[in-house]
Amino acid sequence: MSNAIIRLGLLGIGVAAFAFSLMACSSNSGKPDTSSVKFTQYVVRGEELYQKHCSNCHQKNGSGLGQVYPPLNTSDYMNQNFEKVLCLMKYGLKEPITVNGKSYVQPMPGVVTLTDLEIAEIATYIYNSWDHAQGIVDVTEVSSAIKNCVTADQ
Numbered sequence: 551m552s553n554a555i556i557r558l559g560l561l562g563i564g565v566a567a568f569a570f571s572l573m574a575c576s577s578n579s580g581k582p583d584t585s586s587v588k589f590t591q592y593v594v595r596g597e598e599l600y601q602k603h604c605s606n607c608h609q610k611n612g613s614g615l616g617q618v619y620p621p622l623n624t625s626d627y628m629n630q631n632f633e634k635v636l637c638l639m640k641y642g643l644k645e646p647i648t649v650n651g652k653s654y655v656q657p658m659p660g661v662v663t664l665t666d667l668e669i670a671e672i673a674t675y676i677y678n679s680w681d682h683a684q685g686i687v688d689v690t691e692v693s694s695a696i697k698n699c700v701t702a703d704q
C-alpha cells in the first residue's frame with residue numbers, strides 16, 4: 551500500500567472524528583434540542599392553542615396590533631420575563647409594560663382554564679416561532695413557575 555493511500559485513509563478518519571466531535575459539541579452546548587417527537591407535538595398543539603386563545607390580539611404572525619397589542623414575533627419583554635410570560639397566559643397582565651421600547655397600557659385577560667401542559671405547549675410554540683429559538687418549554691418548568699405567579703393584584 552502506498553503512503554498516499556494510508557494518508558488519505560487517516561485523513562478520512564480525521565474528518566469523520568472532527569465531524570463527530572462537532573455533532574457531540576452541538577448537542578452539549580446548550581443549544582435547544584428541537585428534533586424530538588415531544589418538541590414537535592408541543593409546537594403543533596401550541597400553535598392550535600395560540601390560534602384559539604391568543605392570535606385574535608397578537609395576530610397569527612405574532613406582529614401584535616398597533617399601540618394596543620404588543621408583538622410577540624420580536625419581543626425583548628419575552629426574552630427578559632420568561633416566568634412572567636408563563637403566568638400572564640393564565641392570569642392576565644394589568645401593569646403597563648414596555649416592549650421593544652414602546653409602552654403598552656391595555657390590560658390582557660388571562661385564560662384561567664389553561665392547564666400547565668397547555669401553557670407549556672403555547673410557550674414552546676411562541677418561544678420557537680418567528681425570531682425565537684429557545685427549545686422546548688417542559689411542563690415541569692411551567693408547573694413550578696405557575697406556583698410562584700403573583701396574582702394578588704389581578
Ligand code: HEC
Pocket residue numbers: 600603604605606607608618619620621622625627628635638639643644645646647649654655656657658659661672676
Ligand atoms: C384580548 C387581547 C389579548 C389576548 C386574547 C391575549 N393577549 Fe397577550 N397581551 C395583550 C395586551 C393588551 C398585552 C399588554 C398587557 C399590559 O400592558 O399589561 C399583552 C401582553 C402579552 C405578552 C407580553 C408582552 C410581549 O409582547 O412580549 C405576551 C408574551 C403575551 N401577551 C402573550 C399572549 C399569549 C401567549 C396569549 C394566549 C394565551 C395572549 N397573549 C392572549 C392582549 C392580549
